[in-house]
Amino acid sequence: MRAIITVLGKDNMGIIYNVTKIVSSYSVNILDISQTIMNSDIFAMVMLVDTAKMQGEFKELAADLKAYGNQAGYDIYVQREDVFNAMHTI
Numbered sequence: 001m002r003a004i005i006t007v008l009g010k011d012n013m014g015i016i017y018n019v020t021k022i023v024s025s026y027s028v029n030i031l032d033i034s035q036t037i038m039n040s041d042i043f044a045m046v047m048l049v050d051t052a053k054m055q056g057e058f059k060e061l062a063a064d065l066k067a068y069g070n071q072a073g074y075d076i077y078v079q080r081e082d083v084f085n086a087m088h089t090i
Contacts, residue, residue, distance in 0.1 A: 003078060006077045009069070009075060015074065018072070026056045
């Protein structure tokens with residue numbers, strides 16, 4: 001199964017490092033990552049991950065990422081790819 005991780009917030013050093021550290025701690029494989037800095041201070045990242053060999057529960061991964069986001073001041077959303085696609089299909 002694949003999932004989409006979205007991160008939004010003020011640009012700051014270590015965002016990618018901290019998010020990928022959490023993701024890798026669950027043995028989740030990062031398939032693709034796209035990030036940009038908008039208007040010189042707004043960080044936006046979308047990550048496609050493969051959870052097929054994940055160690056732990058999907059809801060735990062999502063909760064850990066959300067907790068990091070809350071602590072660091074980022075909005076982090078984690079969705080299964082099928083849910084993401086269903087939400088973005090007309």
